Structures are given as structure tokens and as C-alpha cells.
Amino acid sequence: MPTAAIKICGISTPEALEAAIRARADHIGLVFFPKSPRAVTSADAALLSARAEGRINRVGLFVDPDDALLAEAVAAARLDAIQLHGAETPERAAQLRSRFGIPVWKALSVASAADVERASAYAQAVDLVLFDARTPKGALPGGMGLAFDWNLVANWKGPVAWGLAGGLEPGNVAEAIRRTKTPLVDTSSGVEIAPGVKDADRIAAFCAAVAGA
Ligand SMILES: O=C(O)c1ccccc1NCC(=O)[C@H](O)[C@H](O)COP(=O)(O)O
Numbered sequence: 001m002p003t004a005a006i007k008i009c010g011i012s013t014p015e016a017l018e019a020a021i022r023a024r025a026d027h028i029g030l031v032f033f034p035k036s037p038r039a040v041t042s043a044d045a046a047l048l049s050a051r052a053e054g055r056i057n058r059v060g061l062f063v064d065p066d067d068a069l070l071a072e073a074v075a076a077a078r079l080d081a082i083q084l085h086g087a088e089t090p091e092r093a094a095q096l097r098s099r100f101g102i103p104v105w106k107a108l109s110v111a112s113a114a115d116v117e118r119a120s121a122y123a124q125a126v127d128l129v130l131f132d133a134r135t136p137k138g139a140l141p142g143g144m145g146l147a148f149d150w151n152l153v154a155n156w157k158g159p160v161a162w163g164l165a166g167g168l169e170p171g172n173v174a175e176a177i178r179r180t181k182t183p184l185v186d187t188s189s190g191v192e193i194a195p196g197v198k199d200a201d202r203i204a205a206f207c208a209a210v211a212g213a
Contacts, residue, residue: 004177006210007059007163008203009188010038010143016198017048020056023207027057029083029188032065032073036140037196038188045077059083059105063141067099074100081105083130085142094125103127107165109134109141110148116156123159130186131156133166145189147172150179170205174213185210 008020009029020028030045031038040048045060052058060079062070064086073079083105084093097104106126108118111134119129131153133146147167156162164182169190177185189195191202 001181002183004182004210004213005163005184006207007184007186008191008198008206009059009061009165009186010036010192010196011048011198012038012040012044012196013198014048014051015200016203017052017056019198019200019203021052022200023204024211025056025203025207026184027059027081028052029059029061029186030073030077030079031061031143032069033061033063033085033140036143038143042072042076045073049077049079053078057081061085061142064088070096070100074102081127083107084126085132090122090125093122097126105130105163107132107142110152110166113152116152119158119160119162126160128161128163128184129158130163130165130184132186143188145169150176153182154180156180156182168206170202170209173206174209177210177213 006025007027008025011017011028057080059081061083081103085107104126105128106122107130110131133148135144163184165186168187191206193199
């Protein structure tokens with residue numbers, strides 16, 4: 001089985017960016033959601049992006065964004081992909097893919113088999129679906145370090161590329177890959193020492209665990 005691709009989400013400092021690149025992650029996530037402890041402004045993102053250019057893929061994360069926010073962020077951070085982490089419909093996702101001309105990822109919050117089935121509706125609208133844990137009402141829609149039942153997506157063979165997120169960390173990511181055969185893993189809290197504070201050693205350990213899975 002090929003090695004799973006790795007996305008380290010919630011990068012907000014040059015140190016964390018360099019740690020992700022050193023560890024050979026494939027993607028970083030830049031969070032454009034002001035309520036997140038990992039939020040970046042377009043100005044922060046532009047600086048990080050310039051440093052990342054050609055070294056790692058830059059995914060901008062948004063929650064029900066309007067077009068103005070997206071236009072500003074895509075241009076400032078020269079994003080390689082847009083990740084939608086709110087209640088965006090397939091129609092909205094398709095509209096954004098066509099408008100911005102870069103890949104669109106859609107996060108789907110999972111607590112049951114029916115949640116996984118929702119992925120089919122996005123098959124023509126997005127480039128990848130990211131199965132993530134459903135978070136409690138009123139909490140952030142992601143980045144909470146919560147896992148869902150991996151059996152729900154074990155060996156998933158849907159009509160669109162996919163990835164696994166939610167509560168992944170150096171100690172459990174190899175097991176998650178073994179059980180689900182996911183082609184991509186995404187982590188945020190699992191490589192932090194406090195909300196929003198990435199740790200280079202944990203990033204390295206996470207990527208090493210994926211490589212060894
Ligand atoms: O990371 C955030 O703060 C965040 C805020 C709002 C929406 C989504 C957010 N993160 C999305 C991600 O891609 C996370 O990596 C994913 O939810 C997994 O997070 P974790 O369980 O902490 O590894």
C-alpha cells in the first residue's frame with residue numbers, strides 16, 4: 001500500500017511550517033476562521049505562503065466563507081487548494097471550484113454511516129472529501145482532537161478521493177491507516193502542546209509514524 005499523504009493543519013508560525021516541511025508532510029492547512037486558536041490573517045498567510053512556495057502544498061481552510069474572504073485569501077496566500085469546513089452544499093463547492101480554479105476539499109463531520117454516505121453528493125463538486133469527527137454544538141467545527149469510529153470509513157471506496165481527520169496523533173495514526181486504508185491523514189491538535197501551539201517533535205513523530213505504517 002502506498003504511504004498516506006499528510007496534511008498538518010493549523011500552521012501559523014514559520015517554525016511550525018519548517019517543521020512540517022522537514023518532516024516531509026505533503027500539505028499545510030492555513031486556517032482562515034477568526035474563532036480558531038490557529039487563525040491566520042491574510043497578511044500572516046502571505047508571509048507563510050511565500051516561505052512555503054514550491055516546498056509544500058498550501059490548503060486554506062474556511063468555514064462558510066463569503067466570496068470576498070476567499071478572493072482575498074486565495075490571492076494573498078496563493079493557495080493551492082480550498083478546504084470547506086462548514087455547511088457548504090455541493091452546489092456552493094462546485095461554484096467555488098469553478099470561480100477560483102483550484103482544487104476544493106470538503107470536510108464532512110461524521111458520527112454515523114449516513115454522514116459518510118453524504119460524500120457521494122459531493123463527487124462531482126469537489127476534489128477530495130475529508131472525513132472528520134463531528135464536534136459538539138457550539139464548539140469549533142474542527143481542530144478539537146476528537147476521533148470518530150474508524151470502522152465507518154474502513155476501506156472506503158467512494159466516487160471521490162478522500163482523507164481521514166479527527167483526533168489523529170503520533171500514537172494512533174499508524175493504526176488508523178491500517179484500519180481504514182486512508183490515502184491521506186490530517187492532524188492539528190495531535191501535533192500541538194497547547195491549542196494552536198504546534199510542536200516540531202510531535203510533527204516529526206507523526207510523519208514518521210505515517211511513513212512506518
Ligand atoms: O483547526 C481549527 O482550529 C479548525 C477550526 C475550524 C474549522 C476547522 C478547523 N480544523 C480543521 C482541520 O482540518 C483539522 O485538522 C481537523 O479538524 C482535525 O483536527 P484534530 O482533531 O485537532 O486533529
